[in-house]
Amino acid sequence: MADDPDAPTAAIVVDADGRVSGWSDGGRLLLGWSPEDVLGVVFKCHAHISSDARVTAAW
Known part of the structure; x- marks a missing residue:
């Protein structure tokens, strides 16, 4: 899977x-x-960071 520099990025800010x-x-998007x-x-999220630094999440 190639990285796409034009792909959208989600930024989610969560307080304490x-x-x-x-x-x-x-x-x-x-x-x-x-x-x-x-x-x-x-926000309740269970994230997994794989060895290739990709994040998968489910909430």
Whole structure:
């Protein structure tokens, strides 16, 4: 799988209590949720970082 420099990147900001406090346009493009859908929601994510530094996540 080749890296695509034009691929969107999701930036998700979570505060100390686990609530989403920031959501990028990439989050909307990749995950389908608008900031209005997720801001203030407690983010529960189980992530796995593989040996090739790729992250898979489920929540």
